[in-house]
Amino acid sequence: MTTFDVRADALDGRTFPPGFVFGAATAAYQIEGSVDADGRGPSIWDTFSHTPGRTFGGHTGDVAADHYRRFPEDVALMADLGLSAYRFSVAWPRVLPQGAGRVEQRGLDFYRRLVDELLGRGVEPWLTLYHWDLPQALQESGGWTDRDTAARFADYAGVVVAALGDRVRHWSTLNEPMCSALLGHRSGQHAPGQQDPVAAARAVHHLLLGHGLAAGALRDAGVESLGITLNFTPMTPASDSVADVDAARRLDGQQNRMFLEPAVHGRYPADVVADLTAAGAPLPVQDGDLDVIAAPLDWLGVNYYFEQTVRVGTRPPGRPTSFIGGEDVVELDPEPPTTTMGWGVSPEAFTDLLLWLRDRAPGLPLVVTENGSAWADEVDAEGAVHDPERVDYLLRHLDAMAEAIERGADVRGYFAWSLLDNYEWARGYAQRFGLVHVDYATQRRTVKDSGHTYAAVLRRHRETS
Ligand code: IFM
Numbered sequence: 001m002t003t004f005d006v007r008a009d010a011l012d013g014r015t016f017p018p019g020f021v022f023g024a025a026t027a028a029y030q031i032e033g034s035v036d037a038d039g040r041g042p043s044i045w046d047t048f049s050h051t052p053g054r055t056f057g058g059h060t061g062d063v064a065a066d067h068y069r070r071f072p073e074d075v076a077l078m079a080d081l082g083l084s085a086y087r088f089s090v091a092w093p094r095v096l097p098q099g100a101g102r103v104e105q106r107g108l109d110f111y112r113r114l115v116d117e118l119l120g121r122g123v124e125p126w127l128t129l130y131h132w133d134l135p136q137a138l139q140e141s142g143g144w145t146d147r148d149t150a151a152r153f154a155d156y157a158g159v160v161v162a163a164l165g166d167r168v169r170h171w172s173t174l175n176e177p178m179c180s181a182l183l184g185h186r187s188g189q190h191a192p193g194q195q196d197p198v199a200a201a202r203a204v205h206h207l208l209l210g211h212g213l214a215a216g217a218l219r220d221a222g223v224e225s226l227g228i229t230l231n232f233t234p235m236t237p238a239s240d241s242v243a244d245v246d247a248a249r250r251l252d253g254q255q256n257r258m259f260l261e262p263a264v265h266g267r268y269p270a271d272v273v274a275d276l277t278a279a280g281a282p283l284p285v286q287d288g289d290l291d292v293i294a295a296p297l298d299w300l301g302v303n304y305y306f307e308q309t310v311r312v313g314t315r316p317p318g319r320p321t322s323f324i325g326g327e328d329v330v331e332l333d334p335e336p337p338t339t340t341m342g343w344g345v346s347p348e349a350f351t352d353l354l355l356w357l358r359d360r361a362p363g364l365p366l367v368v369t370e371n372g373s374a375w376a377d378e379v380d381a382e383g384a385v386h387d388p389e390r391v392d393y394l395l396r397h398l399d400a401m402a403e404a405i406e407r408g409a410d411v412r413g414y415f416a417w418s419l420l421d422n423y424e425w426a427r428g429y430a431q432r433f434g435l436v437h438v439d440y441a442t443q444r445r446t447v448k449d450s451g452h453t454y455a456a457v458l459r460r461h462r463e464t465s
Contacts, residue, residue: 004449008456010395014402018465021124021413022458023085024078024435025370027131027175029061030422032091034068038106041097043133044143044184045425048191059428065420066443071114073445077436078419079121081451082458086123087369087415088114089131089175092156099135100152108163115167126369126415127168128229129157129214131175132190132425139192144180144203144210147284154213161221171223172301172369173214176231177207177259187322189426197281197324205283208262208293215295229301229369230259232357234349238311238332247312247329250275254323264361266294279325299412300361301369304397305341306334307349337389339373340431341424345393347400354404354411365412371397372417374424374431377448385437385448394450398457416454420445 016022029045049060067074078086092099094107111127118125130153138149157173174180183190185200194200211228218226235252237244253272261269267290268283276282313330321327334344350371357366373393377385394416405411421434429440435451438444447455 002452002456004452004456005460007391007395007453008460011399011402011457011460014399015464016402016461017405017412019412020461020465021085021367022454022461023083023087023124023126023413023415024081024419025087025415025417026067026419026422027089027128028091028094029064029131029133030418030424031065031067031420033062033064033066035062037068038094038110039097039104040091040107041093041099042136043091043093044136044139044191045133047136047139048193051193054193055426056428056430059423059430061423063440064423065438065440067420068110070443072117074420075114075117075121075123077445077447078118078123081435081447081455082462083123084458085126085170085413085415086118086419087126087128089128090160091133092130093133093135095159096135096156097137099138100155103159108160111160111164112167115164119167124170125168126170126172127160127164128172128175129153129160130173130180132180132184134191143192144206145185145199147206147209150206150210150213153210154217157214158217158221161218161223165221165223170225170227171218172227172229173211173218174207175229175301175369176303177204177211178231178255181207182254182322182324186324187320189322195320197279200324201276201281201283204258205285205289208259209289211263212289212292212295215297216292219295225298227297227299227301227367228263229303230256230263231303231305231370232256232353233305234307234353234356236307236309238309243312244310247310251308251310251323251326251329254326260360262290262293263297264294264300264364266290276324281324297364299365299367300357302354302357302366303370303417304350304353304368305371305373306343307346308332309334339389339393340376341374341427343373345373345396347396350397350400351404351407354401354409355407358404358409365410367413367415368401368411369415370417371414372433374433377421377432377437379437379439379446383446385446387448387450390448390450391453394454395457
């Protein structure tokens with residue numbers, strides 16, 4: 001038995017349902033590089049990352065993990081790890097360089113080659129249409145604040161499904177619309193870097209409308225496994241004071257329920273509607289929109305990293321809130337250990353979240369589409385990457401998920417974030433989330449201890465199910 005098998009034994013007594021999908025996830029702008037290749041147009045992330053002062057060290061996704069050119073090597077790594085699935089995103093500006101109109105066949109061909117490589121290696125592709133890289137041309141006409149962008153997204157979905165629908169079974173519309181809308185338009189930490197509550201509320205609704213319209217296009221093309229990925233952060237009040245409890249309610253409303261409830265139940269939560277209206281940033285809902293947004297789903301993608309404790313108070317200078325009307329709410333620093341992102345480690349909250357979703361979205365299968373942690377990894381003199389903190393995080397979260405499954409949460413899959421170290425948006429390359437280390441100077445890949453441990457867990461699952 002290897003060291004990694006021994007560590008995987010930490011899950012002893014836990015089994016996962018037969019057919020459970022174990023994979024890893026990435027996103028286009030975070031790994032591909034080759035931003036000028038084969039007719040790709042610029043995205044809002046090219047613009048943002050090239051704007052001085054926006055990202056850590058001025059880092060951009062220009063080269064990233066060079067996956068655009070190295071994808072066969074990366075797919076071989078996935079197969080070696082024993083992954084049954086790979087979640088990736090398609091870059092809209094590779095397919096439609098101007099966001100609409102002319103289709104760039106070379107962009108589609110790249111994803112067809114990637115998908116064929118995956119299928120050839122027995123790795124099931126899980127495709128996400130939008131992981132934050134809006135074509136810059138659409139931003140010029142308002143981006144997600146413009147209702148028309150939702151229709152353009154549906155057109156793009158139709159183009160991609162026409163090209164890849166014969167070989168990709170699992171489709172997701174959006175990744176984490178909360179981040180696109182609120183980090184992109186309220187706190188300005190993400191592209192397009194706006195700090196405008198009215199724009200943020202408009203982006204929320206148009207992203208969700210785009211999801212619903214794209215879901216329709218995918219269904220029309222015969223897609224039978226369709227989801228949306230939302231990022232959930234459980235919000236805990238720092239005290240039982242009325243003000244702190246209300247602060248947690250408000251942030252929970254915008255972080256979690258504002259996206260879940262329309263997508264699953266076709267309604268915005270009444271308290272969130274009231275909060276946004278009171279803040280002068282109403283959701284621009286038109287007749288019939290919520291029916292479109294509530295397009296039937298086959299699964300809900302769940303991204304979970306940490307829980308957050310909040311209280312009312314004065315925010316630290318230079319830390320704009322991500323929430324509309326959240327200027328009086330402070331996010332507390334978590335107890336150690338914290339990841340290099342500054343996030344806490346709370347597997348129990350993961351179990352609770354999955355059980356909460358079991359009750360909030362009854363009958364809807366859940367797929368954990370992201371879960372992972374960033375630590376300061378280094379390749380040692382023997383060429384190994386020992387990342388005990390990530391091994392611990394991984395095993396404790398798998399255990400927490402198994403606990404939720406035993407208690408009735410219908411979880412069908414788990415994708416580790418991330419396959420590779422990659423471009424962590426505004427935090428640049430300083431944050432390493434990969435199961436596989438990337439040396440950005442040489443692009444050399446090294447499987448970390450966590451990658452070996454995950455492979456051992458997957459081996460055991462195959463042997464016991
Ligand atoms: O890297 C991101 C990913 O793009 C979206 N979900 C969270 C990850 C870690 O921050």
